[in-house]
Amino acid sequence: MKQPSVIPGFGLTLGFTLAYFSLIVFIPMIALGIRSAGLGFDGFWKAATDPRVLGALRVSFVTALIAAGVNVIFGTLIAWVLVRYRFPGRRIFDAVVDLPFALPTAVAGIALTAIYAPNGIVGQWFPFRIAYTPIGIVIAMIFIGLPFVVRTIQPILEEVSREVEEASATLGASRFQTITRVILPSLTPAILTGFALAFARGVGEYGSVIFIAGNIPFVSEIAPLLIYIRLQEFNYVGATVIAAVMLIISFAMLFFINLIQAWSRKRFGYGN
Amino acid sequence: MATKIRHLHRHHTSPVSESRTVQVIAIFLCLLFMALFLILPLWSVFIEAFAKGVGAYFSALVNKDAQSAIRLTLLVAAVAVPLNVVFGVCASWAIAKFEFKGKAFLITLIDLPFSVSPVISGMVYVLLFGAGSFLGPWLKSYGIEVLFALPGIILATIFVTFPFVARELIPLMQDQGTGDEEAALSLGANGWQTFWRVTVPNIRWGLLYGVLLCNARAMGEFGAVAVVSGKIRGKTTTIPLQVEILYNEYNGAAAFALASLLAMLALLTLVLKSFLEWRFGDELAATGRH
Amino acid sequence: MQVRIANVRKEFDRFPALHDVSLDIHSGELIALLGPSGSGKTTLLRLIAGLETPTDGKVFFGDIDASEKTVQERNIGFVFQHYALFRHMTILENVSFGLSVRPRATRPPAGEIRRRAMELLDLVQLSGLEKRYPNQLSGGQRQRVALARALAIEPGVLLLDEPFGALDAQVRRELRKWLREMHDRTGHTTVFVTHDQEEALELADRLCVMSQGKIEQVGSPDTVYDSPISPFVFGFIGESSELPVTVENGELWSGGRAIGVPAPDSKTGEARLFFRPHDVELVEHDASLAGVVTSSRRVGGTRRVELEIGGEGHKVEVDLPFDHPAGEKTRLSFRPKRWRLF
Numbered sequence: 001m002k003q004p005s006v007i008p009g010f011g012l013t014l015g016f017t018l019a020y021f022s023l024i025v026f027i028p029m030i031a032l033g034i035r036s037a038g039l040g041f042d043g044f045w046k047a048a049t050d051p052r053v054l055g056a057l058r059v060s061f062v063t064a065l066i067a068a069g070v071n072v073i074f075g076t077l078i079a080w081v082l083v084r085y086r087f088p089g090r091r092i093f094d095a096v097v098d099l100p101f102a103l104p105t106a107v108a109g110i111a112l113t114a115i116y117a118p119n120g121i122v123g124q125w126f127p128f129r130i131a132y133t134p135i136g137i138v139i140a141m142i143f144i145g146l147p148f149v150v151r152t153i154q155p156i157l158e159e160v161s162r163e164v165e166e167a168s169a170t171l172g173a174s175r176f177q178t179i180t181r182v183i184l185p186s187l188t189p190a191i192l193t194g195f196a197l198a199f200a201r202g203v204g205e206y207g208s209v210i211f212i213a214g215n216i217p218f219v220s221e222i223a224p225l226l227i228y229i230r231l232q233e234f235n236y237v238g239a240t241v242i243a244a245v246m247l248i249i250s251f252a253m254l255f256f257i258n259l260i261q262a263w264s265r266k267r268f269g270y271g272n
Numbered sequence: 273m274a275t276k277i278r279h280l281h282r283h284h285t286s287p288v289s290e291s292r293t294v295q296v297i298a299i300f301l302c303l304l305f306m307a308l309f310l311i312l313p314l315w316s317v318f319i320e321a322f323a324k325g326v327g328a329y330f331s332a333l334v335n336k337d338a339q340s341a342i343r344l345t346l347l348v349a350a351v352a353v354p355l356n357v358v359f360g361v362c363a364s365w366a367i368a369k370f371e372f373k374g375k376a377f378l379i380t381l382i383d384l385p386f387s388v389s390p391v392i393s394g395m396v397y398v399l400l401f402g403a404g405s406f407l408g409p410w411l412k413s414y415g416i417e418v419l420f421a422l423p424g425i426i427l428a429t430i431f432v433t434f435p436f437v438a439r440e441l442i443p444l445m446q447d448q449g450t451g452d453e454e455a456a457l458s459l460g461a462n463g464w465q466t467f468w469r470v471t472v473p474n475i476r477w478g479l480l481y482g483v484l485l486c487n488a489r490a491m492g493e494f495g496a497v498a499v500v501s502g503k504i505r506g507k508t509t510t511i512p513l514q515v516e517i518l519y520n521e522y523n524g525a526a527a528f529a530l531a532s533l534l535a536m537l538a539l540l541t542l543v544l545k546s547f548l549e550w551r552f553g554d555e556l557a558a559t560g561r562h
Numbered sequence: 563m564q565v566r567i568a569n570v571r572k573e574f575d576r577f578p579a580l581h582d583v584s585l586d587i588h589s590g591e592l593i594a595l596l597g598p599s600g601s602g603k604t605t606l607l608r609l610i611a612g613l614e615t616p617t618d619g620k621v622f623f624g625d626i627d628a629s630e631k632t633v634q635e636r637n638i639g640f641v642f643q644h645y646a647l648f649r650h651m652t653i654l655e656n657v658s659f660g661l662s663v664r665p666r667a668t669r670p671p672a673g674e675i676r677r678r679a680m681e682l683l684d685l686v687q688l689s690g691l692e693k694r695y696p697n698q699l700s701g702g703q704r705q706r707v708a709l710a711r712a713l714a715i716e717p718g719v720l721l722l723d724e725p726f727g728a729l730d731a732q733v734r735r736e737l738r739k740w741l742r743e744m745h746d747r748t749g750h751t752t753v754f755v756t757h758d759q760e761e762a763l764e765l766a767d768r769l770c771v772m773s774q775g776k777i778e779q780v781g782s783p784d785t786v787y788d789s790p791i792s793p794f795v796f797g798f799i800g801e802s803s804e805l806p807v808t809v810e811n812g813e814l815w816s817g818g819r820a821i822g823v824p825a826p827d828s829k830t831g832e833a834r835l836f837f838r839p840h841d842v843e844l845v846e847h848d849a850s851l852a853g854v855v856t857s858s859r860r861v862g863g864t865r866r867v868e869l870e871i872g873g874e875g876h877k878v879e880v881d882l883p884f885d886h887p888a889g890e891k892t893r894l895s896f897r898p899k900r901w902r903l904f
Contacts, residue, residue, distance in 0.1 A: 005369070005371075006454060007370070007453050007457065008469070009369075009463055010369075012362075013361075013362040013363070016359070017363040017366055024430055025381075025384060026381075028399070028431070031399045031400045031405070032392075032396050035399055074301075078305070080298065081299050093302075094546075097306070099314060099538065101485070101488075102537075102538035102542050103534070104534045106516055107515065107531040108315075111528075111531070114320055114524075143310070146309065146310070175287075186513040205389070206494070207498075207512070211516075220300075224389045224392075225391075227392065228495075228499060229308075231499055236398070236399060236402065239397065242475050243395055253387070254380075254387050
């Protein structure tokens with residue numbers, strides 16, 4: 001199974017890795033699989049097409065899609081500014097991009113609610129409500145997804161060589177043409193990957209969303225919250241079905257990301 | 273005159289950069305966006321925490337339930353982080369130093385918890401140990417409570433923080449290869465000596481980086497822990513859960529006071545992380561996402 | 563097109579990269595900017611292209627002051643050392659790029675762009691590869707795509723920055739020959755930067771030798787090789803040996819002895835003698851330079867002998883036919899046949 005090597009510890013480390021992985025991740029996930037399978041197709045379908053479940057899935061997916069879209073636009077711009085421009089405080093802003101990775105989601109949730117509430121420092125300037133509506137969900141998902149986009153694009157943008165841009169200029173392309181026809185297309189795989197990561201994270205997000213969402217069924221109730229509610233009701237079947245649907249979709253996303261990267265590596269000779 | 277202005281303008285614009293005006297607008301837009309979505313929320317945590325004065329802030333922190341939540345959070349992190357460090361080191365040793373079948377698949381599997389909603393991460397343990405499961409009642413007959421108790425909280429925390437150390441160390445150790453270890457072994461060192469005196473010094477900053485991120489997530493995890501904890505005040509509430517309880521009781525100032533502890537932890541994490549990236553950037557794996 | 567560089571100076575953050583450089587590039591010639599790294603040759607090329615702006619001085623394309631034009635307006639073809647191909651575009655898209663980004667008014671129709679791109683791919687012998695992506699080509703092929711792409715906009719001047727620098731020796735030699743043929747066929751005014759003197763000597767109509775931000779000498783390969791005007795050029799182009807000598811009574815002296823080389827036109831006093839190792843004659847008896855053989859190795863068809871002259875450790879190299887009996891000796895006497903004093 002393994003190549004001969006003089007380095008010791010293969011059995012020990014791989015054994016521990018597999019055992020630990022099995023106990024913590026694999027067996028529990030299998031339990032989830034068995035529970036869903038136990039329902040049979042009809043039971044599964046019936047539970048999955050429950051109107052409230054469909055409503056929650058729709059809210060989660062639509063808001064995550066919008067948030068990932070906003071993040072792609074601003075995330076690309078932020079990556080661009082951080083890589084290309086020099087201005088005072090750049091290093092600090094670069095570090096702040098990672099805040100959503102470091103700040104616990106519950107803290108982010110109550111803080112976003114405080115500022116985007118109708119009487120909050122930002123919310124009061126808007127003629128419509130932000131917090132306690134689907135817009136609030138989008139806001140929370142933007143917060144949580146931004147670093148995924150920025151950190152995926154940044155290293156690729158750093159690699160775009162100056163020579164390529166100069167080549168474009170010598171061929172007569174305006175700066176705008178160079179950006180839209182040369183630089184952005186070469187960032188496309190990274191942008192798609194960032195989008196997929198931000199989207200997947202948004203769909204699964206719970207902590208930062210539930211405070212700002214309002215949690216009204218069919219309007220602002222997200223799928224993870226519905227799982228939580230079902231679990232509180234000891235309705236494990238209902239919870240399992242929603243979880244299974246979400247997992248299938250996030251694995252499809254993961255597969256999609258891997259596909260983009262494989263395609264990009266093959267065709268253009270670079271990944272991400 | 274016109275040519276002169278044109279000429280001066282040319283001096284400042286490189287053919288591979290945007291005009292200063294465009295740059296200023298772009299920078300301003302980014303800063304505005306980041307202020308609205310990142311900086312303002314962080315700022316408001318501290319504003320709201322002190323909304324009722326310094327006295328209220330500290331009394332919220334010394335409150336009995338708050339103290340118990342802090343203790344529980346520290347305990348959970350103190351168990352989960354070291355376990356994930358051991359796992360991360362083992363996994364990266366096996367993956368980076370050896371060739372075996374299914375390696376790429378194993379690397380993908382290790383990242384799995386990142387693509388699972390935290391609520392689902394908690395839920396799998398409810399299914400495994402909850403009512404109607406096989407394991408739960410069996411363990412209960414021996415007096416072991418997993419769900420709505422400390423073991424469940426620790427398990428859920430381990431699950432969500434599972435990949436942090438490993439995904440930092442795997443690319444780092446893969447880059448470093450096996451040359452150093454082979455040299456040490458050829459000089460007569462045994463396996464343990466090689467590990468402690470050659471490998472560990474090589475990976476220490478990457479390890480610290482992984483531990484930092486793992487710890488931040490372990491202390492701040494909300495969704496997964498919320499599902500398994502049962503939220504018994506003073507017993508199974510971690511800081512994030514206590515924040516939620518206080519917030520839902522309309523005790524905003526106390527909720528934000530407790531939240532400010534986590535915000536400070538986040539700031540500390542960011543500062544240390546930036547420091548590590550700045551000072552030891554070449555000894556870290558080039559990963560930015562989690 | 564004729565290119566004239568007039569008193570150009572360039573500073574990067576106060577660090578001078580070029581001092582007061584002037585150069586006339588004739589229409590249709592192939593000229594090499596040759597020099598060690600840091601000599602300013604690439605900076606000069608980039609100034610012609612408009613990728614850098616001079617701190618002082620002007621660049622004229624014909625009679626037009628090109629300093630007033632942006633790189634986009636200058637209509638130059640630039641070939642980069644690392645090709646700088648657009649890796650998300652096919653070869654055909656790469657070559658068509660320059661025409662397709664033109665404003666609508668001057669842009670040829672799509673069919674015409676395609677026809678011209680295919681023609682160029684044919685010219686650079688890459689027909690059939692137009693649907694490939696750059697990373698599916700070899701280094702030499704990529705460089706030819708880069709050239710076709712630069713030629714597509716029908717540039718007034720073709721500028722090449724170390725065009726063969728990233729290629730291995732074999733491909734490099736082939737492409738060198740091929741570039742010369744291309745130039746003879748298309749007749750573009752061409753400037754190329756290189757640090758490889760062999761490449762410059764073989765390829766260029768004229769050389770412009772640069773050092774430390776200044777032009778040392780401009781001339782045909784023969785002129786530069788046979789009559790270098792400075793110690794730098796003598797040392798940089800071709801093999802050379804150097805020895806401190808004294809000029810007295812219209813003769814060269816070394817170590818207190820006349821060496822049998824008359825120098826009637828040279829100024830009396832200390833000087834440095836430069837000669838090529840192969841431009842020497844062995845002498846038996848007369849006044850000559852004599853030295854102890856310190857090493858001897860065969861280089862191709864000749865034997866290169868290193869001699870120590872005098873007691874101060876000055877070393878020079880001379881070439882002998884590899885089977886010459888003198889190659890076995892421990893002492894040699896010789897006179898330079900062609901030499902210069904600086």
